Amino acid sequence: MSRGAFAALGATLGGAGFAVYHGQVPTSQLYGRTICRVPEAEGMIALTYDDGPNPRHTEALMSVLDRYGARATFLLIGRWAEREPELVRSLSEGGHALGNHTWSHPTMPLRSSAAIHEEMRRCREAVEAAGVSFSKVDGEELMRPPYGRRRPGTLRAVREVGYVPLLWSITCYDWRRTATVDKLVARGSRARGGDVILLHDGSDKAPDADRSASVAATDEILRRLTDQGYRFVSVPELVGEPVDAPR
Ligand SMILES: [Zn+2]
Numbered sequence: 719m720s721r722g723a724f725a726a727l728g729a730t731l732g733g734a735g736f737a738v739y740h741g742q743v744p745t746s747q748l749y750g751r752t753i754c755r756v757p758e759a760e761g762m763i764a765l766t767y768d769d770g771p772n773p774r775h776t777e778a779l780m781s782v783l784d785r786y787g788a789r790a791t792f793l794l795i796g797r798w799a800e801r802e803p804e805l806v807r808s809l810s811e812g813g814h815a816l817g818n819h820t821w822s823h824p825t826m827p828l829r830s831s832a833a834i835h836e837e838m839r840r841c842r843e844a845v846e847a848a849g850v851s852f853s854k855v856d857g858e859e860l861m862r863p864p865y866g867r868r869r870p871g872t873l874r875a876v877r878e879v880g881y882v883p884l885l886w887s888i889t890c891y892d893w894r895r896t897a898t899v900d901k902l903v904a905r906g907s908r909a910r911g912g913d914v915i916l917l918h919d920g921s922d923k924a925p926d927a928d929r930s931a932s933v934a935a936t937d938e939i940l941r942r943l944t945d946q947g948y949r950f951v952s953v954p955e956l957v958g959e960p961v962d963a964p965r
Contacts, residue, residue: 752873753855755887756956759912763948764956765790765936766886768819768862770920771798771805775929779919780812782933786940788950789813791853793862793884796821796841798925803848813961815853815952817860817884818842823922826863831875838879853954858882860953864922884953886916892932893918902935907942914953915939 756764765783770776770792783790792809794816799806810816820826821840829837838861845852852859861881863872873883888909890902902917909915917936921927940950955961 751877752883752885753860753914753953753957754885755914756912759951759956759958761911761947761949762951762956763909763911763943764914764953765917765939765950766793766862766884766914766953767791767917767919767932768793769795769798769823769918769922769927771802771809772920772926772929773802773805774926775933776802776805776919777808779929779933779936780808780814782937782940783814783950784812785937786944786950788940788944789815789952789955790950791815791817791860791884791953792919793817793819793860794841794845795819795823795920795922796837796844798920799841799848800844801925806845806848806850810850813952815860815954815961816845816850817862817953818845818852818881819862820864823864825865825867826872826875827867827869829872831871831878834872834875835879838876838881853952855882855954855957855959860884884914886914888913889916890932890935892929892935893921897931899931899934899938902931903938903942906935906939909939909943909948911948912956914956 792814818838818841820837859881861876862884890905892902906915917932919929
């Protein structure tokens with residue numbers, strides 16, 4: 719069941735909050751069905767990691783997640799996935815959800831529908847070449863627009879080819895130069911049931927970018943919030959999709 723979750727979001731936004739939400743990024747639902755927070759998912763939080771897989775950090779991150787019995791969601795850049803098929807397989811075998819984050823991380827609103835379709839297709843091919851497929855919600859595969867940037871045409875273009883956009887409700891700003899582990903932990907630890915946290919295990923700039931602060935912050939965020947009784951699940955689990963037990 720995930721339609722209920724979307725319907726509930728729609729109902730919230732249909733009320734007085736609508737005008738306020740519209741101006742906010744990335745919680746706006748104005749452009750159609752988008753996942754960013756699932757208020758019904760009491761006691762559950764979804765960690766999401768963009769811009770990998772990263773040969774320097776993704777494996778260490780998986781070990782941290784494993785230590786807390788946490789499953790996360792990874793939004794992969796196609797040209798990095800093509801270089802690291804083993805990591806893509808490990809993520810899937812570890813029970814983590816995978817989504818399409820395009821081939822080359824373009825600013826989507828500046829691209830034509832045809833170019834967006836091509837970006838989605840090439841990323842999909844890289845992941846399928848590793849023998850893995852993207853995770854689904856309600857029959858649609860997860861994707862996240864680079865930088866969270868979108869306009870109605872952008873999201874129409876990805877929905878046309880069978881994707882549901884995933885945004886987030888809490889960002890840790892781990893891409894900022896001023897990011898420190900303490901700052902990331904302070905932001906991430908604000909999460910409550912139903913929140914989707916944005917972090918990065920990679921970067922669109924380099925295939926092996928330094929994300930040690932994000933990995934260290936993940937450890938502390940998990941420690942604090944699991945102590946408070948929260949369970950860390952993949953995005954399909956957060957929206958109530960039946961999910962196979964990890965192999
Ligand atoms: Zn990204």
